[in-house]
């Protein structure tokens with residue numbers, strides 16, 4: 001039987017990932033076997049390795065989803081080439097380039113979420129690639145249904161960089177569409193959007209704000225906040241209108257003066273979501289503003305309930321995105337709306353180092369796991 005190389009989480013951190021030789025699966029029915037071109041390394045992979053999120057200051061969520069278990073090949077940002085298809089596959093051929101939609105729910109026709117293209121909201125069963133199915137930190141990846149393979153043109157979209165569309169770009173795209181709906185709801189044309197955390201997701205968010213939202217809202221002002229100077233330098237290069245270095249005990253009014261209205265931002269997208277960034281996000285909002293929580297860093301905040309009413313603000317969680325949104329995003333990326341920033345590539349054998357470097361804040365944009373550097 002032929003085998004392939006994959007980095008697997010066998011035990012929680014600090015135990016390193018193990019490079020294993022796994023049997024190459026044969027796709028059956030509607031399944032598709034992908035030869036992986038690149039697997040993006042996401043912060044969620046760190047939580048997966050560390051066996052959970054900090055839900056409050058006291059408790060740890062022990063697993064990401066029911067059904068998730070070790071050993072598993074992480075990697076939910078996957079681009080690749082179709083290697084083999086099952087006998088029930090349509091609209092997809094061997095050698096097609098694809099981005100994998102990883103946020104798979106039960107997939108049943110009678111599920112009111114999955115049947116309407118909202119698998120990321122499925123309450124019946126979570127079957128995400130990289131958690132439930134083996135993911136992109138390996139040479140091959142078996143996708144359970146061809147509908148989760150979104151084709152792209154390799155002449156228009158770099159096949160390695162394309163992997164980030166599956167999570168960091170998709171998640172931020174969802175947040176930006178939500179932000180646009182909020183601004184329309186309030187009839188706001190001169191808007192400020194604050195972005196907290198200019199890592200892999202932040203860079204994608206900034207590019208999509210500039211190339212997708214700014215053409216719709218010409219007076220949009222984008223204010224980027226981070227605690228690392230180097231990330232703010234990147235934000236400036238990528239076209240942020242203002243940058244703010246986040247420090248302990250910040251003067252919030254000085255942050256607000258960077259917004260179009262000195263009362264604050266209309267929408268804040270928090271790509272970190274820990275107690276200090278969520279608190280900063282709320283403090284930055286204007287009346288009627290929305291805090292969109294995208295990151296999954298963890299922790300809890302003390303929220304005075306009357307403030308929700310008196311300041312008329314909302315907090316909303318964004319969990320990745322839908323399959324139709326990924327298809328729309330791939331089209332936008334083919335037209336050049338996003339240029340993923342790839343810091344470095346790691347071999348499958350170096351997956352543990354990649355996760356450690358990400359945790360240490362050493363990665364600008366995204367890093368990738370590849371089988372050949």
Ligand SMILES: [Zn+2]
Pocket residue numbers: 042043044045076167168
């Ligand atoms: Zn992710």
Ligand SMILES: [Zn+2]
Pocket residue numbers: 105106107108111112113114115119122123124125
């Ligand atoms: Zn479902």
